[in-house]
Amino acid sequence: MNLKAYLEARRLVVEEALARYVPTGSGPAARLQEAMRYSLLAGGKRIRPILHLATVEACGGDPQECLGFACALEMIHTYSLIHDDLPAMDDDELRRGRHTNHVVFGEAMALLAGDGLLTEAFRLIAHEALEKGLDPPRVLRATLELATAAGPQGMVGGQAADILSEGRQVSPETLAFIHTHKTGALIRASVRTGGILAGASQESLESLTRYGEALGLAFQIRDDLLNEEGDPVKLGKAVKTDQARGKATYPGLFGAQESRRRLESLVGEAMEALQSLGAEAEPMRQIALYMARRDH
Amino acid sequence: MNLKAYLEARRLVVEEALARYVPTGSGPAARLQEAMRYSLLAGGKRIRPILHLATVEACGGDPQECLGFACALEMIHTYSLIHDDLPAMDDDELRRGRHTNHVVFGEAMALLAGDGLLTEAFRLIAHEALEKGLDPPRVLRATLELATAAGPQGMVGGQAADILSEGRQVSPETLAFIHTHKTGALIRASVRTGGILAGASQESLESLTRYGEALGLAFQIRDDLLNEEGDPVKLGKAVKTDQARGKATYPGLFGAQESRRRLESLVGEAMEALQSLGAEAEPMRQIALYMARRDH
Numbered sequence: 001m002n003l004k005a006y007l008e009a010r011r012l013v014v015e016e017a018l019a020r021y022v023p024t025g026s027g028p029a030a031r032l033q034e035a036m037r038y039s040l041l042a043g044g045k046r047i048r049p050i051l052h053l054a055t056v057e058a059c060g061g062d063p064q065e066c067l068g069f070a071c072a073l074e075m076i077h078t079y080s081l082i083h084d085d086l087p088a089m090d091d092d093e094l095r096r097g098r099h100t101n102h103v104v105f106g107e108a109m110a111l112l113a114g115d116g117l118l119t120e121a122f123r124l125i126a127h128e129a130l131e132k133g134l135d136p137p138r139v140l141r142a143t144l145e146l147a148t149a150a151g152p153q154g155m156v157g158g159q160a161a162d163i164l165s166e167g168r169q170v171s172p173e174t175l176a177f178i179h180t181h182k183t184g185a186l187i188r189a190s191v192r193t194g195g196i197l198a199g200a201s202q203e204s205l206e207s208l209t210r211y212g213e214a215l216g217l218a219f220q221i222r223d224d225l226l227n228e229e230g231d232p233v234k235l236g237k238a239v240k241t242d243q244a245r246g247k248a249t250y251p252g253l254f255g256a257q258e259s260r261r262r263l264e265s266l267v268g269e270a271m272e273a274l275q276s277l278g279a280e281a282e283p284m285r286q287i288a289l290y291m292a293r294r295d296h
Numbered sequence: 297m298n299l300k301a302y303l304e305a306r307r308l309v310v311e312e313a314l315a316r317y318v319p320t321g322s323g324p325a326a327r328l329q330e331a332m333r334y335s336l337l338a339g340g341k342r343i344r345p346i347l348h349l350a351t352v353e354a355c356g357g358d359p360q361e362c363l364g365f366a367c368a369l370e371m372i373h374t375y376s377l378i379h380d381d382l383p384a385m386d387d388d389e390l391r392r393g394r395h396t397n398h399v400v401f402g403e404a405m406a407l408l409a410g411d412g413l414l415t416e417a418f419r420l421i422a423h424e425a426l427e428k429g430l431d432p433p434r435v436l437r438a439t440l441e442l443a444t445a446a447g448p449q450g451m452v453g454g455q456a457a458d459i460l461s462e463g464r465q466v467s468p469e470t471l472a473f474i475h476t477h478k479t480g481a482l483i484r485a486s487v488r489t490g491g492i493l494a495g496a497s498q499e500s501l502e503s504l505t506r507y508g509e510a511l512g513l514a515f516q517i518r519d520d521l522l523n524e525e526g527d528p529v530k531l532g533k534a535v536k537t538d539q540a541r542g543k544a545t546y547p548g549l550f551g552a553q554e555s556r557r558r559l560e561s562l563v564g565e566a567m568e569a570l571q572s573l574g575a576e577a578e579p580m581r582q583i584a585l586y587m588a589r590r591d592h
Contacts, residue, residue, distance in 0.1 A: 025448070028457035028473045032448055083411060088384075088403035107384035108459045111407070115379060116448040116456075118411065122418045123443030126436045136432030140422045143439075147419030152321070152328055152412040160412075161324035163404045177324045 003286040007045075010053060014046045017071050021124055022117075035105040035113035036120075040078050042096045045294075048073040048190040051215075051287060055191045055208060058281040061198025068128025069142065069197060072121035073190050076150050079117035080186075082110055084159065090245070097236035122147070134197070142193040149189035158182025162247065170248035178248060183223070184216030191215070191284075203276070210273035211284065218266040218292040221259050224249040226295070228256065234296040267292045299582040303341075306349060310342045313363050314370060317420055318413075331401040331409035332416075336374050338392045341590075344369040344486040347511075347583055351487050351504060354577040357494025364424025365438065365493060368417035369486050372446050375413035376482075378406055380455065386541070393532035418443070430493070438489040445485035454478025458543065466544035474544060479519070480512030487511070487580075499572070506569035507580065514562035514588040517555050520545040522591070524552065530592040563588045 018040055025033030049070035053063040063070075085092040085100040086107060093103050102110035122143070129139040148154055158181025165174060191212035195205050226235060227242045228251050242249045251259040270288040274281045314336055321329030345366035349359040359366075381388040381396040382403060389399050398406035418439070425435040444450055454477025461470060487508035491501050522531060523538045524547050538545045547555040566584040570577045 025453075028460065028470050029448065029453035029477070031460055032453060032456035036448065079411075083407060086384075086407065088382075088407055109456065111379060111382065111384055112452050112456050112459070115375075115410075115414065116452045118414055119443055119447035119452060123440060123447055126440035126443060129436055130433070130440065136436055137426070139436060140425055140432055144419060144422035144426060147415055147422060151415035151419055152325065152332065156408050156412045156415060157325035157328060160328035160405065160408050163408070164324065164327055174324050181325070 001282055001286060003283075003290060006283055006286070007050060007290070010050045011046045013067070014049045014053075014070060014074065015041070017067050018074060021068070021071050022075075022120065031105070031109060032112055032116060035101060035109045036116050038104060039082050039095075039101045039113065040075065040117065042098055044074075044078075044096055046074060047219075047287070047291060048077055048186060051187070051284070052190045052194045054283040054287060055194025056198045058277050058284055059195050059198035059200040059204060059208075060280070061194070065132050065134060066194065066197050068124050068132075069146075069193060072124050072146070073186070073193075075117045075121040075124070076146070076155075077186060079114040079121075080150075080155060080159070082114040082117070086110060089159075089163065090241075092237070092241075094237050118150075135199075138197055138199065142196045145193050145196060146189050149185040154181055154185035154189070155183075158185065165248050167246035170253070172253060175248045175250065175253055179217055179220045179250070180213070183220045184213065187216035187219055188212035207273045207276050211270050211288070214266045214269040214273065215288050215291060218263050218270065218288070221250045221263045221266070222292055222294060224251050225256065225259055225263075228252075230295065236296070263292055297578055297582060299579075299586060302579055302582070303346060303586070306346045307342045309363070310345045310349075310366060310370065311337070313367050317364070317367050318371075318416065327401070327405060328408055328412060331397060331405045332412050334400060335378050335391075335397045335409065336371065336413065338394055340370075340374075340392055342370060343515075343583070343587060344373055344482060347483070347580070348486045348490045350579040350583060351490025352494045354573050354580055355491050355494035355496040355500060355504075356576070357490070361428050361430060362490065362493050364420050364428075365442075365489060368420050368442070369482070369489075371413045371417040371420070372442070372451075373482060375410040375417075376446075376451060376455070378410040378413070382406060385455075385459065386537075388533070388537075390533045414446075431495070434493055434495065438492045441489050441492060442485050445481040450477055450481035450485070451479075454481065461544050463542035466549070468549060471544045471546065471549055475513055475516045475546070476509070479516045480509065483512035483515055484508035503569045503572050507566050507584070510562045510565040510569065511584050511587060514559050514566065514584070517546045517559045517562070518588055518590060520547050521552065521555055521559075524548075526591065532592070559588055 022036055022040055052070045052073055056063050056066045082101045084090050086102055092100055125143055158178050161178045162182055191208050195208045227239055230239050232239045274284055318332055318336055348366045348369055352359045352362045378397045380386050382398055388396055454474050457474045458478055487504050491504045523535055526535050528535045570580055
């Protein structure tokens, strides 16, 4: 398969849907809607929704029916970036080659834009489920999975641990907690919710879990490596910021060479986990290779 | 009925459930859980969950089954207070007689505590629905209603309009937008979701909507009046802050006397709307009177 064309085609479908699901507003809160769209439609690889749709397809589901859920994943990812960039958090001024939300819209509006996207994600899931007649129990199970992954037991918990660890000597256990929660949980959920909505068997869900977990960690290690040795132009954001802030990273704790070795081993685990899913999972294999080896 | 005893009994049920649904944590993110609990368990009237449970009961549903949804309403209300108090927003240091979240836990942790409570609200709804075997389509409809009321088309949109209007001359239309969105939407949703989960008829839902809208606006006018002329000790927070910040308020635009007249007329509308619901709706009537006339 031609992965580049596949990713591009799926990305366009997601872009179009995101722009439709979060339209420009009017009235006294129009500026909020503008702030939400500014970050949501700022490009990006759309890896989480693409991964979700690829999993739906690999499990015999209809990706068209799950487009709302896929976009909800991206909305949650985007909200987390907006809040993460705020002065009280990482205080970043550049993201995807553009000014961060609060630089353009001010802190209050950026805060609300994040809150708005997070809430809108759950609204969209319920709305699309009712509109398209999706199986309600499956939607509830997928919602539970997503909210668990995004909340204090997942991403938000990882963010908190990351902030609390800044400038401290971090143990391998705490680093593993931060990685599996801060980015791993939402990637794992992007995969597993695809399986849940498509009605995958318990056995398939277990394979998807192993794939999602390996991929989530591989993605984060790649991210850490890119922050240390990547090209700021390709990345569209500053590099070496983790080190400057005293953030715990994989290469910081284990070195670049060991990080690359671990990355390749995780890619192998992800491939292994997909064996039982057969040929339909080919895009998922290619996506894993791409995510682990990307240069931006 | 003895409203005071009724409110107190319901409040205790909600308190106990909130403490159980958001337990103390352990591990690297334990401090986040502590920050969430600090604000969630800081007292408060628990008006939204009590209103929700009263509506469930008036419509023939089982309030015990809806306790999770009721607590989700309070979690969303609490997250909005935490974010609203942040320096980038209203910059308040006192809430319910205690230091606000960011004063105690720092801005980053307060931001994440808010994000965590919002996400956890939707997790709790899905979790409880699956655990207690609630009717999945009703839960999806109630979730859609709640997320619409809490997000950019509701509360977050109202917050944005409020922030954007600070220090400006505000038209009666913009003030109405801010009131109906910032506080009205969640109160209306507290009522309507109770009806939806209890399987209320379309006609009953329309009555509930009229009740919820009148009550939401009455609540906000009372809030504005208390901010202007209330007792800071009873309120547990500073007064006259709206005026100092140039915030648009009902008494600011129409005067205190006209505000009180409008308040009483809204209480009448709320009573009128409940007529078709009969004797089972007595607590809802009493709650409306209480909300419109409270001194804290």
